[in-house]
Amino acid sequence: MKTIEKSTPCELCMSRKFSLFSNLTEPHLCHLSDHKNFITHKKGQILFYEGTKPLGVFCINDGVVKVFKTASNGKEQIIRLAKKGDFLGYASLLGEESYSNSATIVEDAKICFVPRESFLKVLAEDTEFHRRVTKALCHDLGIMEDKLTDATQKSIRERLAFTLLKLSETYGIDGKEGEKIDIVLTREEIAGLVGTATETVIRLLSEFKKDELIDFEGKKILVLDKRGLARLSDFYG
Amino acid sequence: MKTIEKSTPCELCMSRKFSLFSNLTEPHLCHLSDHKNFITHKKGQILFYEGTKPLGVFCINDGVVKVFKTASNGKEQIIRLAKKGDFLGYASLLGEESYSNSATIVEDAKICFVPRESFLKVLAEDTEFHRRVTKALCHDLGIMEDKLTDATQKSIRERLAFTLLKLSETYGIDGKEGEKIDIVLTREEIAGLVGTATETVIRLLSEFKKDELIDFEGKKILVLDKRGLARLSDFYG
DNA sequence: CAGATAACATGACAAATATCACATTAATCA
């Protein structure tokens, strides 16, 4: 299923510009280029499973990947959606633990796999890079704290509104009428993102539509009233 | 209020053995000793506020500190309880961001404050230390993913049972009848830990007591039936 | 010690949300 093809060398990779690899030295970039593995993945394919050992890190060149945990009730809690320029699996690798989550392709993706040794070599030799990785980890930690607090202290309606805002921020493209969230997510996936039941998402989305906060265009969501969603997503507003 | 007194030098500090500082070189330990600031804090005092800039890291010598976020509804979501050997505030420092959370003393504490420059100096000069810090951050990230998943997918009853188990794991001391959670938390704080309302905690705790899973001894909780709590905390069991 | 305040407790109630069952529509694929 997975297609291995010739890829842009890291030195010329455009998505690198926005990633942790942005400021590497020429030799390090060449090293990565020589050792990386470029694979095209189709929607639904699995990148890695929770509980398995990380053998390297994934670097998304294009596409969207969902990182999720499977709860004991069988539902998926989506930790984050990763897009172009994002890294995957480095926390588990650096934590010297098994993957704490699973990852599957949500939108067809081109992904480079950098084997463990190459990644660790660059990390060890480029202190500045190590510092950037550390910084990214710290930032992610802060985001997780926010998510936890929202999960326990906000209602589903608020969280869904907030999720839609965040999605439009990241995947939004302007159209004649509102911003289109240019990514196809099932209601079940949105539920996994918010942390609720699929039916609840369906009901709330139609409510939002009725209130003219959003609209549907095929499988995609159109955000009509950001301010309205923002008001809904906040406790005071 | 805060008492500055003479303290053990880092070289001789016992709580260091269990901390990230455990394997530092002699010169680095001396450097830290020379620049650190030892302060005794009383219950209720504030270590730092969310939104302020970190000027260094805190290293707990003794006592318990709660790290929490204040949600928009005014309630506190406790991110973690930090104890002897734990570090505080390094994620915000290394993330070069303001504190993402606040910290206050839960049990009288002795805490060393290591100023930013000293910490960063050691971090820059001791690659192995930097690696350990990174590893700790990655581990914390995994824990936060678990907490988020639990928060969205488990009931309050399950989460409370789980919280009690975790507390007894960390702060438990064996007694004639069950394990005593040797730390005083108000119902409100337990609610903040679980992510629920205080009244709900009160009700569930009496339910647990009625079911002979726990008992109260003064302000402290006695865990009578770990297996029972474990069964309650899990979806399948 | 008394008064004030914080913590704990309980009842009544409303609201949000999960669950189950089933209908409809869309997508996939042999």
Added chain:
DNA sequence: TGATTAATGTGATATTTGTCATGTTATCTG
């Protein structure tokens, strides 16, 4: 294309949980 499966939608219902009100008990402080 027709059949199968996945996704979406809707209704009914039960339950959990939050909120508010109020009372009691413990703790603190002058």
